[in-house]
Amino acid sequence: MTDAQLMMRVDDDDYDEFRDPLKALCEGFPGAYWRALEDKPADQRYPAEFVDTLMESGFLGALIPEEFDGAGLSLRIAAVILETIHSTSCNAGAAIGQMYLSDILVRHGSDAQKQKYLPGIAAGEVRFLASAISEIETGSDHAQMATTAEKRGDVFVVNGSKEWANCTLHSDLLLLLARTSPGTPDNPTDGLTAFLVDMKTALKGGLSSQAIDAMNNDGATNLVFDGLELPLDAVIGEVGKGYDYYRDLTQIECILYAACASGDSAFFSERAVNYAKERVVFGRPIAYNQGIQFPISKAYIEVQGAKLIGNKAAAVYDSGQLPGPLASMAKHMACEAAWLMADACFTTHGGFAFAREYDIERKWRDARVMQMTPQGTATLLTDIAVNDLGMPSSF
Amino acid sequence: MSEQTVGFALGEDYSEYRREVAKVCEDYPPSYWEYLENQPPSGSYPTKFVEALTKTGFLSALIPAKYGGLGLPVRGGAAILETIHASGCTAGPCHAQMYTMGTILRHGSDAQKDKYLPKIAKGELRLQAFGVTEPTTGSDTTQLKTRADKVDGGYMLNGQKVWISRAGHSDLMLLLARTTPADQVEKRAHGVSTFLVDMRVAKENGMVITPIDAMINHNTTEIFFDDVFIPEDSLVGQEGRGFRYILDGMNAERCLVSSETIGNGRYFLRESIKFANENKRFGRQMSATQSVQFSIAQAYAQLETADLMVRKTAAMFDAGLKCGAEANMSKILSGEAVWACAQVALSVFGESGMAKSSSIQRKWRESRTARNSPISPNMVLNFVGQHVLGLPRSY
Numbered sequence A: 001m002t003d004a005q006l007m008m009r010v011d012d013d014d015y016d017e018f019r020d021p022l023k024a025l026c027e028g029f030p031g032a033y034w035r036a037l038e039d040k041p042a043d044q045r046y047p048a049e050f051v052d053t054l055m056e057s058g059f060l061g062a063l064i065p066e067e068f069d070g071a072g073l074s075l076r077i078a079a080v081i082l083e084t085i086h087s088t089s090c091n092a093g094a095a096i097g098q099m100y101l102s103d104i105l106v107r108h109g110s111d112a113q114k115q116k117y118l119p120g121i122a123a124g125e126v127r128f129l130a131s132a133i134s135e136i137e138t139g140s141d142h143a144q145m146a147t148t149a150e151k152r153g154d155v156f157v158v159n160g161s162k163e164w165a166n167c168t169l170h171s172d173l174l175l176l177l178a179r180t181s182p183g184t185p186d187n188p189t190d191g192l193t194a195f196l197v198d199m200k201t202a203l204k205g206g207l208s209s210q211a212i213d214a215m216n217n218d219g220a221t222n223l224v225f226d227g228l229e230l231p232l233d234a235v236i237g238e239v240g241k242g243y244d245y246y247r248d249l250t251q252i253e254c255i256l257y258a259a260c261a262s263g264d265s266a267f268f269s270e271r272a273v274n275y276a277k278e279r280v281v282f283g284r285p286i287a288y289n290q291g292i293q294f295p296i297s298k299a300y301i302e303v304q305g306a307k308l309i310g311n312k313a314a315a316v317y318d319s320g321q322l323p324g325p326l327a328s329m330a331k332h333m334a335c336e337a338a339w340l341m342a343d344a345c346f347t348t349h350g351g352f353a354f355a356r357e358y359d360i361e362r363k364w365r366d367a368r369v370m371q372m373t374p375q376g377t378a379t380l381l382t383d384i385a386v387n388d389l390g391m392p393s394s395f
Numbered sequence B: 001m002s003e004q005t006v007g008f009a010l011g012e013d014y015s016e017y018r019r020e021v022a023k024v025c026e027d028y029p030p031s032y033w034e035y036l037e038n039q040p041p042s043g044s045y046p047t048k049f050v051e052a053l054t055k056t057g058f059l060s061a062l063i064p065a066k067y068g069g070l071g072l073p074v075r076g077g078a079a080i081l082e083t084i085h086a087s088g089c090t091a092g093p094c095h096a097q098m099y100t101m102g103t104i105l106r107h108g109s110d111a112q113k114d115k116y117l118p119k120i121a122k123g124e125l126r127l128q129a130f131g132v133t134e135p136t137t138g139s140d141t142t143q144l145k146t147r148a149d150k151v152d153g154g155y156m157l158n159g160q161k162v163w164i165s166r167a168g169h170s171d172l173m174l175l176l177a178r179t180t181p182a183d184q185v186e187k188r189a190h191g192v193s194t195f196l197v198d199m200r201v202a203k204e205n206g207m208v209i210t211p212i213d214a215m216i217n218h219n220t221t222e223i224f225f226d227d228v229f230i231p232e233d234s235l236v237g238q239e240g241r242g243f244r245y246i247l248d249g250m251n252a253e254r255c256l257v258s259s260e261t262i263g264n265g266r267y268f269l270r271e272s273i274k275f276a277n278e279n280k281r282f283g284r285q286m287s288a289t290q291s292v293q294f295s296i297a298q299a300y301a302q303l304e305t306a307d308l309m310v311r312k313t314a315a316m317f318d319a320g321l322k323c324g325a326e327a328n329m330s331k332i333l334s335g336e337a338v339w340a341c342a343q344v345a346l347s348v349f350g351e352s353g354m355a356k357s358s359s360i361q362r363k364w365r366e367s368r369t370a371r372n373s374p375i376s377p378n379m380v381l382n383f384v385g386q387h388v389l390g391l392p393r394s395y
Helices: A016-027 A031-038 A048-057 A075-086 A103-108 A111-123 A199-204 A242-278 A290-318 A325-353 A360-372 A377-387 B015-025 B030-037 B047-056 B074-086 B095-099 B102-107 B110-122 B199-205 B242-278 B290-318 B324-349 B359-370 B377-388
Strands: A007-009 A128-132 A148-152 A155-166 A173-179 A192-198 A207-211 A220-231 B007-009 B127-131 B147-151 B154-165 B172-178 B192-198 B207-211 B220-231
Touching (some): A031 A360, A075 A242, A075 A290, A103 A111, A103 A242, A173 A242, A192 A242, A242 A290, A242 A360, A290 B377, A325 A377, A325 B290, B030 B359, B074 B290, B095 B127, B095 B242, B102 B192, B154 B172, B172 B199, B172 B242, B192 B199, B199 B207, B199 B220, B290 B324
Parallel strands (some): A128 A173
Antiparallel strands (some): A207 A220, B147 B154, B147 B172, B207 B220
């Protein structure tokens, strides 16, 4: 139950002081920039210049507390930043990790880890963009993951593989979940430990990363751990409790991805409205046709609703509580609404939606993928059903 | 007041009122409503329920204290109506007593306010009927054909209204009628006036009310005016400006009926989750089946989203901000959400939900109606397309 005293503002086009400079920044990376990247081989598509620019801008350090040289801003503002990026031709996928993965260090890291890494991450000098959780054999059934980290003397030795780990080739740090002891019947995710992996060292021996050629450009890779040795101080928090930390992290993740989806919706909405007013068929702009206008209006309404639930989740987080299934709800509703708007925009553009130069098809692919990652529809609905509505797990 | 300073509560608001309302509703179980549905339309009014509510003073929630009401903002009324519906009861037969007076309050003369509001607040006078819709013009409200022709000492009414709920159980009616022919006004909405008609007198002067037997028990009627004289002081505000007066009342109405819809959604979800958790099929709880569980979680996410839009609308209305878009969006979002809840409830309950003794089928019928009334969803999409997105008028 949400705190009865918690309030939310009725306007949601707030924080222009963040939106305006970010829009200007993103204008430097128009559709042509992103299309050119997609023409390249899978391992050369990373939007390095865009990410460099974002790192230098300081926006990605929004959530890191001021005591570690971050901006110490609210999650609401972090969401505004991502929403703005996605409302343009840009996609924050290659940089979004920098904004929230370090939260696991803020909450659970040792003082030494915090001092060593957080100021660099806040400044954009140390890149923490990657996490390795899912595995090919077990997918979302994380409790069954097969990657192990075995303690031998003063090191943990990691063996196994991870799939769909984004940005591993462009990150200094990687958040890894690996099994250090068997789970218990009551808590099968017990015994999973969170590690902070120094990628430069790891890629020299014990870890290999292979780019995946995929329909969207998120820098996805498959990882193989072959006897990678990690120092004992690579452990984040307590050994065996990593999954709980990861679950907390996914709540922030969901709220931030919901913001990305809302930004995509704004992109599609603007494009659809403009094109519908300009395009003349049968002697008048197609916007006069309810077959064109109604799907845009309907999707717009869904988007406005989704933004409210996203803002609510952020407001709960910013009041000092973890929002739990509310975060799942925010991501689910935002991604559903974005997909509806993407499709309305696609239909409005007709054949031109397929033409790459319009960027509709690229953003449309991104919107579809975002429904499934990083937390997919079934995972989100299950979280809501089990942890909010009191139904049993269906699997 | 600017949007930046207006906020709304995210948790359970008006808890004390909610508790009191729920207590009153306990005395009116599903069998009470089933009994009423089995009566002919003329005898199906929930007189006892309405009397009990009137005694609590909740129906005068929105009337200022100086006229004897509770003086609550629209959000307070919304919380009351939501609770009535979440309890399994329906406020449809009496909710208009709460908000129809708003037009008098905002646009009536001091004499009208002093004469009517205290008695409406006490429940001595029933202002439950809102005469707008006509059989040949439907949503094309400004083209209505009922005439109010100026005569000595007043106006002469001629014409017909349809789908006027509760007219047989109301002493007063707010009526929209044309005072200047449509071809003699500059704007479509001009030349239409609002009247407060004393139906007790009008019935003696040629006004005939005929009940309509309908799918849901809203005590709705057709009304025929054949040279019905009403005195001059029946006019509300300025002659010819009546359309504008009812528009802002409509925003309050949309907000309030949307909150009833939210209440129905909560009823469906509570009953569905209970039933699905308690009943086993194929050797396990029904709620462990994804088709059941995911549908419930999806409907719940939609309902929570719609609830925020309703809260936002109320906050804006109460602060005197323009809220036409939000009121309309509330209607669509709550209508879609409750329908998702209603459909899953009927599926979960199966045949047992279809029995006349079950409130599931009754509320399912109510919910379908709520998606069409009091405004067509197509008119909402038109509004958003035209006035929010800047698309051309399509009709």
